[in-house]
Structure formats: C-alpha cells, structure tokens
Amino acid sequence: MGKDGEASFKSRSLTDEPMPEYRPASAGSPRWVPILMFGLLGIGFLTIIVNYLAGDSASNWFLLLGLGLILGGIITATQYE
Numbered sequence: 001m002g003k004d005g006e007a008s009f010k011s012r013s014l015t016d017e018p019m020p021e022y023r024p025a026s027a028g029s030p031r032w033v034p035i036l037m038f039g040l041l042g043i044g045f046l047t048i049i050v051n052y053l054a055g056d057s058a059s060n061w062f063l064l065l066g067l068g069l070i071l072g073g074i075i076t077a078t079q080y081e
Contacts, residue, residue, distance in 0.1 A: 029081045037076040044069030 047066035051058050 026081055033080050037073050040069050040073035
C-alpha cells in the first residue's frame, strides 16, 4: 500500500523478464517408426493366426512369440509423434 491507503503499482517494462528460450516444434518421428510399429503388429498377428491354423500341433511358444511381437508394436507406437 502506498500513501493514503492506495495501492501502488510498479510499472514493468517488457525487458524486465528474460525471454523464454525458443524451441522449434519437433519434426515428428523418423519414417521407420510407423513402419516398424505396423510390421511388428502385423507379424505378431499373423504368427498367432498361423499357429492356430496348424490345428492340433499349435504351440504355446508361437502364441508367446506373437504376443511379444504385438507388445513390441505397441511399445513402438508410444514413440510415434
């Protein structure tokens, strides 16, 4: 408070605060990121389908391999911008 109970305001120039650092926008993900993502998802899906089309000789290892490939595709998808 200033004299006579009035609020006093200090004028500030624009140069009082430092300018924020300029950061250009990200150019996005490299071209290989979506290719790898869709490749892993597709190969994982096909691995599971082919495993079950084999009939009685279906293996749990191929199921785990397919799920692992799909998981790799999902993890790669988190890197896509």
